[in-house]
Amino acid sequence: MSELSIVILNVVLYLLFAFYSFRIKNAIFKLISFIWLASAIMSVFYFLNPFNLLTNKITITPFFYLFGIFLICVLPLIKLDNKLISKRNLRCNKNLFNFLVLLLALCSIEPFLEILYFIFTKGINELGSIYTEGKFQKGYSETNHFSFIGKFLFSIVDYFKFVSIPLLFFYVTRGKNKYILIGLLIASLTPTLNSLAHGQRFLVMFLTFSYIFNFLLFRPFISQIRLNSIKKIGLLGGVGIGFIVFAISISRFGAGTEYSADGYGTLYQFVRYLGESFCNFNSYAFHLTEFLDGQNSWSGYYAYFTNEGLDIGEKNRLIGITVNIFYTYIGSFVLDYGLSKAFLILCLLAYFGFVTVKSFRRNMKFGSVILINLYVNILLFGTTYFIYQNGFIHLLWAVFLSFLINILTTKSNLQNKL
Numbered sequence: 001m002s003e004l005s006i007v008i009l010n011v012v013l014y015l016l017f018a019f020y021s022f023r024i025k026n027a028i029f030k031l032i033s034f035i036w037l038a039s040a041i042m043s044v045f046y047f048l049n050p051f052n053l054l055t056n057k058i059t060i061t062p063f064f065y066l067f068g069i070f071l072i073c074v075l076p077l078i079k080l081d082n083k084l085i086s087k088r089n090l091r092c093n094k095n096l097f098n099f100l101v102l103l104l105a106l107c108s109i110e111p112f113l114e115i116l117y118f119i120f121t122k123g124i125n126e127l128g129s130i131y132t133e134g135k136f137q138k139g140y141s142e143t144n145h146f147s148f149i150g151k152f153l154f155s156i157v158d159y160f161k162f163v164s165i166p167l168l169f170f171y172v173t174r175g176k177n178k179y180i181l182i183g184l185l186i187a188s189l190t191p192t193l194n195s196l197a198h199g200q201r202f203l204v205m206f207l208t209f210s211y212i213f214n215f216l217l218f219r220p221f222i223s224q225i226r227l228n229s230i231k232k233i234g235l236l237g238g239v240g241i242g243f244i245v246f247a248i249s250i251s252r253f254g255a256g257t258e259y260s261a262d263g264y265g266t267l268y269q270f271v272r273y274l275g276e277s278f279c280n281f282n283s284y285a286f287h288l289t290e291f292l293d294g295q296n297s298w299s300g301y302y303a304y305f306t307n308e309g310l311d312i313g314e315k316n317r318l319i320g321i322t323v324n325i326f327y328t329y330i331g332s333f334v335l336d337y338g339l340s341k342a343f344l345i346l347c348l349l350a351y352f353g354f355v356t357v358k359s360f361r362r363n364m365k366f367g368s369v370i371l372i373n374l375y376v377n378i379l380l381f382g383t384t385y386f387i388y389q390n391g392f393i394h395l396l397w398a399v400f401l402s403f404l405i406n407i408l409t410t411k412s413n414l415q416n417k418l
Helices: 003-023 027-048 060-079 094-122 124-134 148-159 164-174 178-197 202-221 224-253 266-283 299-305 312-319 328-363 366-380 392-408
Strands: none
Touching: 003 027, 003 060, 003 266, 027 060, 027 202, 027 266, 027 366, 060 266, 060 328, 060 366, 094 148, 094 164, 094 178, 094 392, 148 178, 148 392, 164 178, 164 202, 164 366, 178 202, 202 224, 202 366, 266 328, 299 392, 328 366, 366 392
16 A cells, blocks of 8 residues: 555545544534544645655554544543533532632733734734744743733733633623623633734634634523624634734745745645644654653643753654654654553543543533543644643643632532623
8 A cells, every 4th residue: 555545544534533423413523523634634735745754654553543542532522412411500619700700801901902012013924033033042932022010910811721711601601791701802812812923823723723612512501692793703803813823824934934945835834734743643753762751741841840851952862853843642642652651641531531521411510611621622732732741830720720610619509690
């Protein structure tokens, strides 16, 4: 079987999963299947591109390994069907919820305005060059442009970036104050907008997928009037952010850049971004003999809590391949632990997903919604890399907050208006 045939066969595997997701009418499965199928299709174009970075031959076994673990991780979500929860009441401790939404709504306004000012004074077309120049500057930080107050408030909002979107949608189901609603919307956008202000686009994927997932999850609890408003706002917001992302891409890879001069400009980078993961996993990650023992998937932990963190160059030399390209979230763990250990770790992760969904269906507590979001984010963003590898502190905070909410939520905390 030719290498191209094997890459096409990989597409067929995810196409079959997409057919299954439509057959069982599970909206969450449909979303995940669309993302993974789209990436698999783009991997064909990446493989055919003469500028691809592949060296080792594409074989069939790595794709079966990848697909098998993907199925294990996605199956716990089969019980997260809207029809099974639509007539239940979501519960949360009212006082804690009110405190959290007020905190986020108030803290987000000032840094949001500072980011807008930074973007429009620099110019949208120059944001790509900010990223290119900044990454080589010593002491470069995405918060350097903030005032002292702005930096402090942004740090609070940023800590909630894995929590703010489910908080927003939960407030939509029950909240009445339009100013708090606007504040929560701004809070959910602020970390991504700041990332865009520095020419980075990866958080846009996270934001887009997380919005869609939470819309699907909370849809049974939202009034029809608000559903229509969400669709209109989502369309307009998507066009606006899409324009910014397009401008950044042109600035980084378009005419006049070194990428364009070498022949692989914006179009190639788009294909590579969406399609390289499957091929990289097959050609490189599956064949490793040296591993990083957590330095890749948990690099945020090593950066915050130890003095043993390795830089990119050290990681590359240790395992013999480039670590800062996409291998899927499964590949991220394979780079750390090898095929067998990665399989066991991801099976444990899938068990966590199963227990979390089961707990949510039984108790309908908002803290479990946060945990489900944390789990689903891995799959939604999984065609690239493990989403929490640089966000370990944010992950810890979100887990702590979810357990705190569940502990403080009692049977009396029904769907009271907040």
